[in-house]
């Protein structure tokens with residue numbers, strides 16, 4: 001009887017420590033600054049203190065040297081740009097379907113959510129292979145550009 005109670009208590013302790021780990025999240029160190037992934041799908045804390053600028057986010061999405069998101073995603077609100085790809089899901093109503101916390105991980109490193117994805121990890125700067133000298137140690141997008149893109153995606157509904 002006593003033994004069973006102790007096992008129960010140990011199990012409770014284990015569950016509590018799991019919960020604590022899940023809550024604390026996993027620190028990702030593959031980008032210019034570390035960030036915390038919670039529950040394997042979201043990054044609740046913004047990468048910068050400055051709020052995202054949706055107008056600049058739209059520019060980053062369209063810019064072929066930056067997001068180039070239209071190469072793979074259709075966005076109805078961006079008909080001023082031609083030739084939207086259909087490799088990835090349409091993003092025209094993404095604000096209604098995905099919280100900002102989850103968009104942040106999708107952009108920073110979508111491989112955490114789907115290891116087989118062909119979508120680039122826009123905030124990865126370490127562990128890249130054969131990078132030209134001028135791009136070494138840099139992510140495709142800066143922390144602020146990621147926050148700007150999220151602010152723009154939040155207008156798509």
Ligand code: HEC
Pocket residue numbers: 061066067068069070071072073087088089091094097098103106107110114116117118119120122149153
């Ligand atoms: C090379 C193609 C490619 C590029 C470039 C790309 N993505 Fe993606 N994206 C995908 C694919 C494919 C998926 C589908 C899920 C997966 O494979 O992980 C996806 C998924 C997403 C999702 C989740 C959509 C959902 O409904 O679940 C978001 C949000 C997203 N991308 C945003 C962006 C943004 C913003 C950019 C530009 C900064 C971008 N993507 C650039 C291919 C791409």
